[in-house]
Amino acid sequence: MDFLRPATWEEALAAKAEHPTAVPIAGGTDVMVEINFDHRRPEYLLDLNRIGELSAWTVGEETVELGASVPYTRIMEHLRAELPGLAIASHTVASPQIRNRGGVGGNLGTASPAGDAHPALLAAGAEVEAESVRGSRRIPIDAFYTGVKRNALAADELIRSVHIKKADGPQQFSKVGTRNAMVIAVCAFGLALHPATRTVRTGIGSAAPTPVRARVAEEFLNAALEEGGFWESGRIITPSIAREFATLAAGACNPIDDVRGTARYRRHAVAVMARRQLGWTWEQYRGTGRAMEGAA
Amino acid sequence: MPTTGTPTSLSQGSRTRGGIGESTLRPDGTLKVTGEFAYSSDMWHEDMLWGHTLRSTVAHAEIRSIDIAEALATPGVHAVLTYDDLPAPVKNYGLEIQDTPVLAHGKVRHHGEPVALVAADHPETARRAAAKIRVDYAELPVVTDEASATAPGAPLVHEGRGDHHSGHVPHPNIVHRQPIVRGDAGEAAARADVIVSGDYVFGMQDQAFLGPESGLAVPAEDGGVDLYVATQWLHSDLRQIAPVLGLPEEKIRMTLSGVGGAFGGREDLSMQIHGCLLALRTGKPVKMVYNRFESFFGHVHRHPAKLWYEHGATRDGRITHMRCRIVLDGGAYASSSPAVVGNAASLSAGPYAIDHVDIEALALYTNNPPCGAMRGFGAVQACFAYEAQMDRLAAALDMDPVEFRQLNAMEQGTLMPTGQPVDSPAPVAELLRRVKARPLPPEQQWLVAGEEADVRALPGGLSNTTHGEGVVRGVGYAVGIKNVGFSEGFDDYSTARVRLEVIAGEPVAVVHTAMAEVGQGGVTVHAQIARTELGVAQVTIQPADTRVGSAGSTSASRQTYVTGGAVKHACEAVREKVLERGRRLFGTYHPAWATAELLLEGGKVVTDAGEVLADLADVLGDEAVELELEWRHRPTEAFDLRTGQGHGHVQYSFAAHRAVVEVDTELGLVKVIELAVAQDVGKALNPLSVEGQIQGGTTQGLGIAVMEEILIDPVTAKVRNPSFTDYLIPTILDTPTIPIDVLELADDHAPYGLRGIGEAPTLSSTPAVLAAIRNATGLELNRTPVRPEHLTGT
Secondary structure, X not given: OEEEOOOOHHHHHHHHXXXXXXXXXXXXXXXXXXXXXXXXXXXXXXXXOOOHHHHOEEEXXXXXXXXOOOEHHHHHHXXXXXXXXXXXXXXXXXXXXXXXXXXXXXXXXXXXOXXXXXXXXXXXXXXXXXXXXXXXXXXXXXXXEEEOOEEOOOOOOEEEEEEEEOOOOOEEXXXXXXXXXXXXXXXXXXXXXXXXXXXXXXXXXXXXXXXXXXXXXXXHHHHHHHHOOHHHHOOOOOHHHHHHHHHHHHHOOOOOOEOXXXXXXXXXXXXXXXXXXXXXXXXXXXXXXXXXXXXX | OOOOOOOOOOOOOOOOOOOOOOXXXXXXXXXXXXXXXXXXXXXXXXXXXXXXXXXXXXXXXXXXXXXXHHHHOOOOEEEXXXXXXXXXXXXXXXXXXXXXXXXXXXXXXXXXXXXXXXXXXXXXXXXXXXXXXXXXXXXXXXXXXXXXXXXXXXXXXOOOOOOOOOOOOOOOOEEEEEEEEEOOHHHHHHHOOEEEEEEEEEOEOOOOOOOOOEEEEEEOOOOOEEEXXXXXXXXXXXXXXXXXXXXXXXXXXEEEOOOOOOOOOOOXXXXXXXXXXXXXXXXXXXXXXXXXXXXXXXXXEEOOEEEEEEEEEXXXXXXXXXXXXXXXXXXXXXOOHXXXXXXXXXXXXXXXXXXXXXXXXXXXXXXXXXXXXXXXXXXHHHHHHHHHHHHHHHHHOOOOHHHHHHHHEOOOOOEOOOOOEOOOOOXXXXXXXXXXXXXXXXXXXXXXXXXXXXXXXXXOHHHOOOOOOOEEEEEEEEEEEEEEOOOOOOOXXXXXXXXXXEEOOXXXXXXXXXXXXXXXXXXXXXXXXXXXXXXXXXXXXXXXXXXXXXXXXXXXXXXXXXXXXXXXXXXXXXXXXXXXXXXXXHHHHOOHHHHOOEEEEOOEEEEOOOOEEEEHHHHHOOXXXXXXXXXXXXXXXXXXXXXXXXXXXXXXXXXXXXXXXXXXXXXXEEEEEEEEEEEEOOOOOOHHHHHXXXXXXXXXXXXXXXXXXXXXXXXXXOEOOOOOXXXXXXXXXXXXXXXXXXXXXXXXXOHHHOOOOOOHHHHHHHHHHHHHHHHHHOOOOOEEOOOHHHHHOO
């Protein structure tokens, strides 16, 4: 196994172009586990840790540009106001030591349905900035996950950053695991209210071959909130609407039975999380003034 | 010999500090916490090679061929060994039954069985070479439970058994069976006003010690080998290693290296023979370290069990009888299954006075992973079931579950199902009273004034699944009984060598035993005993090795009792020799030398009235006093194979728990808020260590209640979750507050009146948590661990 250590982003892109099978490594949360278990034996490891810009973020007007290697700890500490859903999700990642090293780029690169960042990114709305020696492009998060542990990256591309929409309303994230910390998701759910556009977005983790949005549930809720004038009145959401939203969210799942849980449980849990998060976010939307600038 | 105890006051001289009863700090504590402790996996030797084990990828198969050519040709590889390379006529080993092949011979019987060994100059080279060994398996049908193992025509896991249990078992796929019959359960059942019965399932728990199996074998010039290894019992290892190496035991010199936890999982051999074989073949030191994945295949697990229980009681709350059947899955090799069966059977009635019992316990041979010793050893599975029964009986009688238990609690003098009287304090009712009397922890601790819910106090924790919705509190109680020491007639002795001498003007005691310090704190306690008995401040504990006699196993809650007893015994004998010497040298100077009871205190010889007669340094002069002595506890006897009657146990250990849980009833997630414990320890030699044992045992019991389970595919008998990603053990956020109430009711048969303590808290913790979850949810929950699916009906 060769270890490539580019000093700059340009060198990294050149190395990836020359060795398209090279596996990029930053925090190593996923890559090192696979190597230690001998599940994977890459010909080249492409170490991105010398490239400082990958660990930087920029808060813009509409979006946060989050470097691929910004550790989860930094997201929790510095981006709670702009990216509340992702900040909550970051706090559920593994242990403090791993949160100090791992970043969203790794979650996206691995594209495991169990990655904790995915539901929050899907709910917030994001674009992945992929780059190669051929140039740069932005991949909408909805089009990024293409299969079980597969993503839309070309063989010569690296993830440079993620452009995530700044919260314009309350966001939530939950995951179910059978331990109260440091646990891989049995399933996860993220919800973001977008009062500016009067829409909601969702994200589901570990309950389908890829991270997915519960689109039918979103459409139902968007319509129900619009029809009932809920955004203007801020009144409590009718329990029947919440129930239907939860049922439709469960319907968006396509889970399996595995050592971590049953398919039936996953559907059930996603429904419970969807209903609770709708309650939490809506309560916050009502309580903190409807013109709020998202905070969690 | 003077019968000295711990002096309570001294008018003259100075009391020796750091003796028994004090919370002296352990020498390994700071090193472990700061990451500086040298574990067995940290060892290194110039020119050493790395060993690797190739393990079977299937559970049950004929091995048609093994092709090692490509592996052997790999640059950097020094040796590849298979069954054909074993040097001696003896090819098997085992704790009780020698049924375990050192390397598979024509057949594998479980997933992960060792098939071949590789030594190479780099661990990666060894691993990759092992992957090039081609094993042609012809798969055989698997047996995985009682039905498949005893079905007509079932494949036999071991053909042609000739072990000492094979004659009395009803089927060759049953390792051992122990019935116990006392009284007349049938007649008593007819008197019962209520009868409660139930089927219970206990999952397979792993010891999950943090330091994986590892050791270093160094070939010696005399053709022997020096083995440095993390184990629980050096001499038991030695007894099993020597025959398969074809070496006399004295040519295998074993030294204990840093042990990262054990919990029973190091009682069986792992890399010991393999490392020695590779070292002797290559003539080079060989180090072997399992990774976490391999560790799940490298040691036995706790027996999963299926249990059926029936209890009856009269309207006034008296238990009339108990019938039970306990089926333990021993997996492919016997390990300590026969002894686990004996424990499960003899302790199946729990700490209750029940005159009429009809008990059957057995262990199966299957193609599942081998199971053997783990903290609690057969008593854990039974406790889970009988405590569920106690709650159901109390409910059927509309009685308080604690009062019902207290009404039926055993006490000193009660007869065990085996007919053996309990001949030391058995404060079962008092332990229950104490945990019940504690104030309950405050409700809704997640509520923080003016702020969002503190999710750390809620089920789901940081995963943010509830802010209080669906959360219901439950409270549950349980109490258990565990035997201490090896039972059923085993010659359970230990050996201690103690030397007292003057170094640089100071008297120093040197204690040498083969006791495996696996984290239990034995090293600390031995020094305390030596200080108390010999009155010296300085005690040196020598490394544990096989240059001194056997200490027995660090298991069965026995080490402080038995090796502690041996150290005490050797110290007393050394002291007597010292006093003899003092009488000879100074007896004429003071009449008290002849008339008073003499002690060693604060580096001086003192009378029991506290008068100083001489400095120890003056008595000893340039001479050292050294003795190596064996010590044994009271003998026990075997259980009758038909009736189970017999005085099989040495001592019992009791603990009670009250569990308080919060359950998210919609998501099926559990947060254990508090596990209050009361335990009788006889005498706390080191109160801090006692607390540590109780906290640890309690937490390990919590683990099997709500998360820990090795999952086996029922079709292939393969392990599905051999990693810490999917075999979950409690984190500190899962660990509740553990208020501890320690009783010290002396057992007059034991050194200092002490009681073995390490296992009892593991027993009652699990059923207490289950009872609390049942209390919160109203569900029956007859299996452990409880998973979210069970709580949500999904």
